[in-house]
Amino acid sequence: MVSRRGGGGRRHRAPAVDETGKGDHDMGQETNTQAVRYAEAVADDDMLREDDLRRMRDEYCERRKLSGTVAADAQWADEPFDHWLAGLSAQPRAIDDASIAALVVGMTVTLSIRDALIMSLVAGDTCADKRTMMDFASRSHAPDVQSRMCRELQGAFFDERRRPDEPRCRAGTDMLVAMADRVPESFSVQPLAVLAYVMWWMGDSRAVAFALRCLMLDEDCSLAAIVCSAYQRGVMPAWMGAGPHHDAA
Template structure:
């Protein structure tokens, strides 16, 4: 069985639902439009430097290890400020390194279990403990995963991308443990398909769906733990997830850098390719696109 197995990845990465909605154009920086809509290149409104606003954001946070929080629809600059502060918090972030022999042994074990039990049953048993730890970390705001869970995530990703997609979707929108486990073990189930559709529909089409800044910041730290723990050849997929979350937050520069690095490691990482294309051509998530349009309309009045 090949590395990507018979079980196909979810629409967050390689499925036709997502790919067809994005232009497949060359990733040339020289071809990027000059009227950039990247937030990093636009003037920030005064709230970005308002100490009282920053203090209110910090007081609103109810998650351990987080520097600030959002409990209502955020302004553009406040959202950016909060997530950059939150993602930079060192508290609760672990540092671990997995060696190649251990990953290879785990991958062989996983492969054998899939042959013996079948994909859905084997994947469900393999990823369940990691899903529980991941969900606990998202809820508690501390980027901690056990060595066993990291091994299962990394070794599993060498065989199937379903866990990668489940982790990413869980950051984009709240999932129940049951939904995330189903997504990781059986991505073709009708309920899994609906979960992914609802998540992506909000990201791309609903300007009223905002990122959960605290959740996204914790997700960024969790994926960073994975990136730092694995050999370079295994970093493309977690880096692509970091790029996706940065894009969802409106950080096009960071998204571009992470997706570009992922593609340097694995030119075949479709999720990174999609996000790099979006970042290069300043394609924004619905909430951010609406925020820019509203601000431009206000400037013209």
């Protein structure tokens, strides 16, 4: 479906952070609320508008320059992560447009926000808390954070006892579908890539369709390429009884 208001795109019902930046803490409150402010402005009955999402992205990039990436990324992800985690709870609720806009724009600017969402699903309870997600989003180059992510991914993919939390993952993929469904194609690449990756880990064959759709929009999306390569080579997580090798991202 083509959006009626600027920046046309199709619906998708089917298929590096610099740790050294120093934040200006006086800007914290304004940065913390900007995602909601912009998202309220771009909300539409059909689709979020591409031109406004681009302005939102430009504002976020400017904040990263002014405040430093660590402070700006933490402020940007703060409230949207609250909504994301609420959606993963025992009684999931639909993610709102403010959070969709903030998370989609955030993933476009820095893949660390994308990776935090992935970890909250693939690593389950061990990484689905606010503090850990904030570390992944804003301190991804810190040695302790990198070590934690590597350790959790190794466990998720190589330990046959680590199985998907089905309700949590389904709640997460539902929110990701909502994200891809509400934004123009130019902003849907990363939500589709996360969908493909998480569905691959769950053993859901629809992962390939999402990965291919993602690659049609952006042939350089390495995460989607990893999913396609894994299926082509028959590589699956250890809990499914696959072989010992997997190219984790």
